[in-house]
Amino acid sequence: MNVLKFGGTSVANPENIQKTLSVVSKTAENSKLLVVVSAFGGVTDLLLNAADLAGKRDDSYRTIFQEIETRHINAVKELIPVANQSAVLSAVKTRLNRLETLFEGAFMLSELSPKTADLIAGHGELLSSFIIAETAKINGLNAAFKDSRELVITSNAYGKASVDFKETAKRVSNFVATNKAQVNILPGFVASTLDGNTTTLGRGGSDYTAAILASLVNATELQIWTDVSGMYTANPRVVKQAFPIAHISYREAMELSHFGAKVIYPPTIQPVLEKGIPIWIKNTFSPDDIGTLVTDKPNGKNRPVKGISHIENIALITLEGSGMIGIPGVSKRFLEVFYQKNTNVIMITQASSEQSICVGVDQADADAIEIAINEAFELEIMRKHIEPVQVEKDLAILALVGDRMKSHQGLSGKMFSSLGKNNVNIRAIAQGASEKNISAVIAKTDVKKGLNILHEEFFEDRLKQLNLFITGVGNVGGKLLEQIKQQQSYLNEKLRLNIRVIALSNSRTMVFDEKGLDLDNWEQLLANGEKADPEAFLKRTTELNIRNSIFVDNTATEFISRKYSDYLRNSIGVVTCNKIACADDYENYEDLQRLSRKYGGSFLYETNVGAGLPIIDTLNNLVASGDEVHKIQAVLSGSLNFVFNNFDENSSFHDVVKQAQEEGYTEPDPKIDLSGVDVARKILILARESGYQLELSDIENESFLPEESLNTKDNDSFFASLKTHASSFNDLLANAKKNNCRLKYVAQFEEGKASVGLQQIPEGHPFYNLEGSDNIVLFYTNRYSQQPLIIKGAGAGADVTASGIFADIIRIGKN
Incomplete structure (x- = not known):
C-alpha cells in the first residue's frame, strides 16, 4: 500500500x-x-x-x-x-x-x-x-x-x-x-x-x-505531491539556477524544511523516519519529473552541501553583560522565558567568554519576549551587571545543509568569505558539532543576494555571474557591448564567467532589467527607457542588491565620477576609463582606494592611461613585487600622437584635429587633449600608482596652444581659433623639421616631479618612430635601470579602450 x-x-x-x-x-x-x-x-x-x-x-x-x-x-x-x-x-x-x-x-x-x-x-x-x-x-x-x-x-x-x-x-x-x-x-x-x-x-x-x-x-512509500518538482538546492523563485535534489537523507530534508523549504513540514518526517519508509516529493503539474527521494542513506553523487535554505522575518534577541561570566544558570533562566512565552527558538549561539547569549526567533514574538526577559533579569539590569536585552529586527537566516559537510574542510570559510565579498554582513552564526547545518543571520534585504551568492559558490560548478551597470554608451560603450555579446560563449566555456548587462544609461535615458538586457536589441530598449538620472541610477543599482555587481563608467563626466565612492561603499565594483576621479585631489583618490579595500568592491581603471595597454597593471606588479620606480617617460596621448603624426606641410593643424575628433581619438571636447590636461592627468595617475602623493597642480604643463585657444568656451570657437593661429602651428612643425626631429607630446616623471609638454624628438629616440595613435611608456626602476621596461601599442580608439574596460571586468570575475 x-x-x-x-x-x-x-x-x-x-x-x-x-x-x-x-x-x-x-x-x-x-x-x-x-x-x-x-x-x-x-x-x-x-x-x-x-x-x-x-x-x-x-x-x-x-x-x-x-x-x-x-x-x-x-x-x-x-x-x-x-x-x-x-x-x-x-x-x-x-x-x-x-x-x-x-x-x-x-x-x-x-x-x-x-x-x-x-x-x-x-x-x-x-x-x-x-x-x-x-x-x-x-x-x-x-x-x-x-x-x-x-x-x-x-x-x-x-x-x-x-x-x-x-x-x-x-x-x-x-x-x-x-x-x-x-x-x-x-x-x-x-x-x-x-x-x-x-x-x-x-x-x-x-x-x-x-x-x-x-x-x-x-x-x-509516502508520496508528497506539490507544485514543485521536489526539494531544490535553493528556493527556485529566488535563485533561478536552483535545481531539484534527486536524493536526500531524512536529516537533510528535516534541516532544509526547518529552514524555510516549504515542500514538507519537519515533524511529518518523524513517523516514516522511524520505519525507514521512503518519501517521494513529486510535482502534480509535471508528474513525469523525477522529483526528490528522501531515504535514510542517499546514494549517487553526494555533494557535501545538499541545499541552501532560509527563514525570513527573524529577530535576534541578545542578552549580554559582565555579570553573566561564570554565573551558573543564566542561560537556563534566559531560555525559560521563551518556554514560558511558548516562543520557538530558531537558532542559538553563545560567546565562549559567556558574556553574551543570542537567539533567533520569529519577529512577531520579539516585542513580548523583550519585555519578559527584561522583567526576568530586572535585578541584574538595575545593578548594571547585565545590559537590557537587545532586539534586532528585519533579519533572516541563511543555512547550508548537508550530512557530509563535516568531512569537508573550509565550507564555513567559503560561506562567510563569499558573503563578505559582496557586502552581506553576518550578524550571528551557528554551527552544531554534527556540522549538518551552518547558519548565518543577515539583513532581510540581503536574502536574495545571499542565496544567489551561496548557490553560485556551492552548486554552479564555479560559473561566476557578473552583473554590469553601464553608463555611457557612445563610441566606447557601444564597442564594449559589442565585445561582451561576441565573447559570451567563450567566457562561459573557458573562463566560467556569465556576464549580464543589467542596466544602461546615456545622457538622455536609462533602462534596467534584473534578468539581463538583450544585447541584440539594447539600442531600442535604451531609446524607450525612462529619463536618465545618475542619482536614480545609483539608487536602483544599490536597491537591486545583486551579487557581483560592477558599475562601468564610459563617460568623461565629473559628476558621474563623484558617485564612485557610493558604489564602492555598497561593495559594487567600479571599472572606468574616466580619469577625473584618479586625477582628483589626492585625498579623494586615496579615499577611493581605501573604500575599495574596506568594502571589497574592486576599483579598476587600466584605461585611464594607455587605453587597452597594460600600463597600470604592469606598474602595480612592479611596485607590489618590491621594485622602485625612479623615472617614467611617456607619450600618453594617442590623440596628440595621431595629430602630430598626421600634421605636415600638406594639411592644416585645424583639419588634422578635426579628423582626430571625428575618428574618436580625442575627447568630445578636443581642447582637453590639446591643452595637455589629459596627459597631465595620466602622468599624475602613474606617479600616484608609483607611491607618490602628487596633485594635478604639481604637474608642470607647457602648453603649445595660444591663450586664445585655451580660453575658448565651446568647440566651434576652439576650432575657429585653430584657423586663426595656423601660422604658429606651422612654425612649430617647421622648427622640428629644421632640426631633423619629430613633434611628440611627452610626459615625464622623475625625482618626485612631473611635467608634460611638446618636445622635438631626435632620430634614434624610442619615441621618434611612434606611429599613428600609439602610446609608449618607459619605466626606469631598480630592476630596469639601464634599459627601461617599455610598453608600446595603440593608445586611443573606441575598440582598444573598450577592450581595456572589458579586460578589467574579466579581471574582477577571475578574482
Whole structure:
C-alpha cells in the first residue's frame, strides 16, 4: 500500500483536482492507496480569518463565508455531472450550513474558543476530500471517502493536540483489514478526541496525517505531491539556477524544511523516519519529473552541501553583560522565558567568554519576549551587571545543509568569505558539532543576494555571474557591448564567467532589467527607457542588491565620477576609463582606494592611461613585487600622437584635429587633449600608482596652444581659433623639421616631479618612430635601470579602450 498526499495548490481548483486524480488513477494501477488531501488552496486562511472576525463581532465574516461557499459549490458543479450533482450538493451544503452556524455562534458570543477554532479550521479538508472522493467515483475509480477523524485520535489540547498513537494504530489496523476500496480519500489536518470532538494537527497537519498513516500501514512509500518538482538546492523563485535534489537523507530534508523549504513540514518526517519508509516529493503539474527521494542513506553523487535554505522575518534577541561570566544558570533562566512565552527558538549561539547569549526567533514574538526577559533579569539590569536585552529586527537566516559537510574542510570559510565579498554582513552564526547545518543571520534585504551568492559558490560548478551597470554608451560603450555579446560563449566555456548587462544609461535615458538586457536589441530598449538620472541610477543599482555587481563608467563626466565612492561603499565594483576621479585631489583618490579595500568592491581603471595597454597593471606588479620606480617617460596621448603624426606641410593643424575628433581619438571636447590636461592627468595617475602623493597642480604643463585657444568656451570657437593661429602651428612643425626631429607630446616623471609638454624628438629616440595613435611608456626602476621596461601599442580608439574596460571586468570575475 502507498500513501499519497496532495497539497493545497494541487487541489486549488477543478482543473488541478482533475490533474490530481489523473496521478491517483495511474498510481492505483499497481497498489492500493490512501490519498490524503489538503483544503482547496487558500481556504484554511479564509476560514481562520472569518472565525477571527466573527469572534470580534465583525460581520464582514459573512462576506468571507460567502466566498468559501461559492468556491465549493462551483467546484461541485464543474466536477460532477448534472445527473449526479443532487446528492453531492446536498451533502456539501449541509456541511456549509454547519460551518455557518459555528460562525454565527462565535459572533453571538463574541468569543472564539480553541475548540470552536479547531472545528472551523478543519472544514476545508472535510469539504475538499468529500468533493474529490465523489469526483473520483464519477471518473471510474474504485474510490471511497474516509473521515480521518475516525482514525487519528488525539488529546483534547485544542490548537496543539498530540496524537494518541496506540489508539490510532488500532483504528487504522481495523480500517485496513475491512476496507475494500482500491483508493481511499481522506482529509488531512483533522483528527478527533476519544469522545469525538474535532481537533487539528497544527501547521503541516496534512503532511503529518499522511506520515502517520504511512507509518501505521507500513506503506511502501509516502508520496508528497506539490507544485514543485521536489526539494531544490535553493528556493527556485529566488535563485533561478536552483535545481531539484534527486536524493536526500531524512536529516537533510528535516534541516532544509526547518529552514524555510516549504515542500514538507519537519515533524511529518518523524513517523516514516522511524520505519525507514521512503518519501517521494513529486510535482502534480509535471508528474513525469523525477522529483526528490528522501531515504535514510542517499546514494549517487553526494555533494557535501545538499541545499541552501532560509527563514525570513527573524529577530535576534541578545542578552549580554559582565555579570553573566561564570554565573551558573543564566542561560537556563534566559531560555525559560521563551518556554514560558511558548516562543520557538530558531537558532542559538553563545560567546565562549559567556558574556553574551543570542537567539533567533520569529519577529512577531520579539516585542513580548523583550519585555519578559527584561522583567526576568530586572535585578541584574538595575545593578548594571547585565545590559537590557537587545532586539534586532528585519533579519533572516541563511543555512547550508548537508550530512557530509563535516568531512569537508573550509565550507564555513567559503560561506562567510563569499558573503563578505559582496557586502552581506553576518550578524550571528551557528554551527552544531554534527556540522549538518551552518547558519548565518543577515539583513532581510540581503536574502536574495545571499542565496544567489551561496548557490553560485556551492552548486554552479564555479560559473561566476557578473552583473554590469553601464553608463555611457557612445563610441566606447557601444564597442564594449559589442565585445561582451561576441565573447559570451567563450567566457562561459573557458573562463566560467556569465556576464549580464543589467542596466544602461546615456545622457538622455536609462533602462534596467534584473534578468539581463538583450544585447541584440539594447539600442531600442535604451531609446524607450525612462529619463536618465545618475542619482536614480545609483539608487536602483544599490536597491537591486545583486551579487557581483560592477558599475562601468564610459563617460568623461565629473559628476558621474563623484558617485564612485557610493558604489564602492555598497561593495559594487567600479571599472572606468574616466580619469577625473584618479586625477582628483589626492585625498579623494586615496579615499577611493581605501573604500575599495574596506568594502571589497574592486576599483579598476587600466584605461585611464594607455587605453587597452597594460600600463597600470604592469606598474602595480612592479611596485607590489618590491621594485622602485625612479623615472617614467611617456607619450600618453594617442590623440596628440595621431595629430602630430598626421600634421605636415600638406594639411592644416585645424583639419588634422578635426579628423582626430571625428575618428574618436580625442575627447568630445578636443581642447582637453590639446591643452595637455589629459596627459597631465595620466602622468599624475602613474606617479600616484608609483607611491607618490602628487596633485594635478604639481604637474608642470607647457602648453603649445595660444591663450586664445585655451580660453575658448565651446568647440566651434576652439576650432575657429585653430584657423586663426595656423601660422604658429606651422612654425612649430617647421622648427622640428629644421632640426631633423619629430613633434611628440611627452610626459615625464622623475625625482618626485612631473611635467608634460611638446618636445622635438631626435632620430634614434624610442619615441621618434611612434606611429599613428600609439602610446609608449618607459619605466626606469631598480630592476630596469639601464634599459627601461617599455610598453608600446595603440593608445586611443573606441575598440582598444573598450577592450581595456572589458579586460578589467574579466579581471574582477577571475578574482
